[in-house]
Amino acid sequence: MRKAQSEYIGFIIAIVIIALVIIPLFYILSNYSVPSAKKLDYAQVLKNQINGGGILIFFNSTFPETSSALNSNLIVLKGSTNYTLAGVYYMKNGVIYNITSNVKPFVFSNGIVTILNKNLPQPLIYNFTLPNYVWNYSVILQINGYNVTVFAQVYPNETAFTS
Known part of the structure; x- marks a missing residue:
């Protein structure tokens, strides 16, 4: 009888627990x-991806000594088809100018530069030409990804960042 009572009390304690x-x-x-x-x-x-994450864009800027189309360009060191360069602007004396129509994607293939006849927006798998007159100004990039738009700034011979 006592064993049955102790088992019953143990069962009640287990239920309570x-x-x-x-x-x-x-x-x-x-x-x-x-x-x-x-x-x-x-x-x-997307800002975190630009600030040292999955997107790394370098503004390669040299003085326009020749008429080469590649004196100033954007080198996409780490890019992805998930992100798109939708617009390019540059800032001169506090005024922002739209140069999106002057930017073309290009690719390196066997040491040969091939400029593609495409307009922006383009995925960040290409490198991009810039007009020669922006070689010494900061450039603002409009980058799309995840259905949002982020603006990144890049100075000559530096990588892009967001603020």
């Missing part, structure tokens, strides 16, 4: 997935 500890603990732990349900800030994700 389950009801008071394990079930609330399950609800607390199952609530940790809530942050993944929050809407992601894709603009911040």
Whole structure:
């Protein structure tokens, strides 16, 4: 009889432990997935990709001594088809000028530069020519990705960054 009572008391204690500890603990732990349900800030994700992440663009700038179309250009060191260069602007004396129509993608192939006859926007798998007159000015890049647009600034002979 005493064994049956002790088993019954043990069963009641187990039920109490389950009801008071394990079930609330399950609800607390199952609530940790809530942050993944929050809407992601894709603009911040894209900014982080430009600031040393998955996108690395270098503004190669040289003095325009010759009539070469490649005196100043954007070299895409790390790029992806997930990101698109949609616009290019430069800043001169505090005024921003749109030079998007003057920018063309180009590729290196067997040591030969081939300028593609395409207009922006283009995916960040190409390098891009820039007009010779922007060689000494900061350039602003309009980059699209994740259905958002971010503007990145790049100074001559430096890599792009966002602020």
